[in-house]
Amino acid sequence: MDARQHFSALLEHLQAQVVGEEGFTLAYGAEVSSFIRFNHGQVRQAGDVQQVYVTLSLYQGQRHAESKLALSGVLDEDLPRLQQIVQRLRGLLPTLSDDPYLRVNREAWRSELAGEAARLDSAAMAQQIVAAATSLDLVGFLAVGPQYQGFASSWGAFGWYAASSFNFEFSLFHDNGQAVKSTYAGERWDAQAFARKLERARQQLAFLGRPAKVLQPGAYRAYLAPAALEELISLCCWGFGAQALASGGSPLQRLFNGKAELSPLVTMEERIEGGLAPAFTAEGPRRPLRLISQGRLGERLVSSRSAAEYGLIANGACSGEYPLSLHMRGGELDEPDVLQRLGTGLYIGNLWYGNFSDLPAARLTGMTRFATFWVENGQIQAPLNTMRFDDSLFDFLGPQLEALTREPELLLPGGTYGARQTGSMALPGALLSRFTLTL
Numbered sequence: 194m195d196a197r198q199h200f201s202a203l204l205e206h207l208q209a210q211v212v213g214e215e216g217f218t219l220a221y222g223a224e225v226s227s228f229i230r231f232n233h234g235q236v237r238q239a240g241d242v243q244q245v246y247v248t249l250s251l252y253q254g255q256r257h258a259e260s261k262l263a264l265s266g267v268l269d270e271d272l273p274r275l276q277q278i279v280q281r282l283r284g285l286l287p288t289l290s291d292d293p294y295l296r297v298n299r300e301a302w303r304s305e306l307a308g309e310a311a312r313l314d315s316a317a318m319a320q321q322i323v324a325a326a327t328s329l330d331l332v333g334f335l336a337v338g339p340q341y342q343g344f345a346s347s348w349g350a351f352g353w354y355a356a357s358s359f360n361f362e363f364s365l366f367h368d369n370g371q372a373v374k375s376t377y378a379g380e381r382w383d384a385q386a387f388a389r390k391l392e393r394a395r396q397q398l399a400f401l402g403r404p405a406k407v408l409q410p411g412a413y414r415a416y417l418a419p420a421a422l423e424e425l426i427s428l429c430c431w432g433f434g435a436q437a438l439a440s441g442g443s444p445l446q447r448l449f450n451g452k453a454e455l456s457p458l459v460t461m462e463e464r465i466e467g468g469l470a471p472a473f474t475a476e477g478p479r480r481p482l483r484l485i486s487q488g489r490l491g492e493r494l495v496s497s498r499s500a501a502e503y504g505l506i507a508n509g510a511c512s513g514e515y516p517l518s519l520h521m522r523g524g525e526l527d528e529p530d531v532l533q534r535l536g537t538g539l540y541i542g543n544l545w546y547g548n549f550s551d552l553p554a555a556r557l558t559g560m561t562r563f564a565t566f567w568v569e570n571g572q573i574q575a576p577l578n579t580m581r582f583d584d585s586l587f588d589f590l591g592p593q594l595e596a597l598t599r600e601p602e603l604l605l606p607g608g609t610y611g612a613r614q615t616g617s618m619a620l621p622g623a624l625l626s627r628f629t630l631t632l
Contacts, residue, residue, distance in 0.1 A: 196341040221343035227315035234326030251282040255291035296497040301349025333363030354471035373564040378605040406575040414538030415628035419602040424544040434514025435499035444555040448490035455488040456594040468518020469617040479509035523621040524597030533571040555586035581632040598622040
């Protein structure tokens with residue numbers, strides 16, 4: 194029984210169980226994933242994971258209770274377990290208080306999308322990686338395989354999503370212990386695209402053998418590669434949510450209040466097409482949204498609870514009210530021209546971590562990582578030692594933003610705790626007139 198048939202059979206069973214004024218929602222997640230670890234350019238560990246998990250919510254009036262459980266994927270084993278959960282939740286409901294902000298979507302909507310990507314062969318990918326990594330100290334982690342998500346309700350809602358993807362995160366280590374980190378992700382494995390990624394990392398690796406340049410704290414011209422920009426943008430994504438903005442706690446509050454703007458080059462959208470996330474959430478069908486339009490805050494992500502609390506209209510946002518398929522529009526800068534346009538300054542391939550140093554000002558801090566380079570006259574000269582940055586989103590994506598690369602890069606979450614994460618970001622690189630280093 195395939196995943197969709199399994200989900201449909203669980204749904205059919207639940208529909209026969211509801212009594213009286215009861216209602217339910219059923220969220221379904223499954224994956225068939227291969228995980229491969231590499232060390233010194235060789236496969237060191239490989240394994241497969243096949244799992245199914247569901248979250249059942251039972252409703253009666255303004256009361257609701259939910260339970261999450263792992264299933265085997267074998268219907269004869271799973272139906273009795275699901276029935277036990279129904280009975281447990283049914284017994285719990287009378288003990289609960291009414292939820293004043295409960296707004297269940299009772300529309301009979303339907304959304305179904307099954308990706309048509311070519312079958313991903315993890316063994317063939319691993320062979321290509323090993324062959325390409327000859328003479329390199331490559332350490333990496335490859336996650337490959339299909340993921341499935343479903344959602345249905347007793348009121349007739351039905352959503353199904355299936356897609357295959359891969360995410361390869363890798364580092365090339367120098368003899369001195371420093372490394373260049375890179376990623377390659379998507380729905381279709383392209384050996385030539387991977388080779389280009391690896392060659393770029395190989396070229397940067399050679400510079401790590403040079404003596405590191407010592408910089409004093411201060412403001413420098415800089416280029417943030419897409420992976421570095423992702424670290425900063427992801428910190429602020431929850432700030433697009435209606436609850437965060439209504440309560441005044443969003444790092445984007447100044448945009449919302451009209452007290453600040455970003456560069457006109459900045460346009461961010463929550464997309465349905467082109468991302469790696471379902472076209473629905475437990476709240477209902479997602480809508481494409483223009484979150485930032487030419488530097489100004491646009492639409493908010495509104496869940497049903499925020500809609501009830503603040504008198505808004507829900508738009509299918511997840512309960513956390515953060516974008517699932519964020520897309521930032523590119524600009525006019527061709528990637529091969531980045532170093533020439535940078536001239537003299539910092540090339541930042543990725544960042545070690547990020548956090549807020551001043552949340553209302555959207556001021557972010559963190560550390561640079563290996564493979565941050567000093568560039569002079571359009572040529573990489575030397576690596577930089579790890580340094581702390583501290584700068585505001587309103588500045589480096591505001592007046593300090595000079596250009597964005599033309600083609601946004603697809604970036605997938607690498608988290609596998611409990612299950613492989615879904616969702617995606619597509620971000621360009623950003624050329625900045627100044628970026629502040631503090632230590």
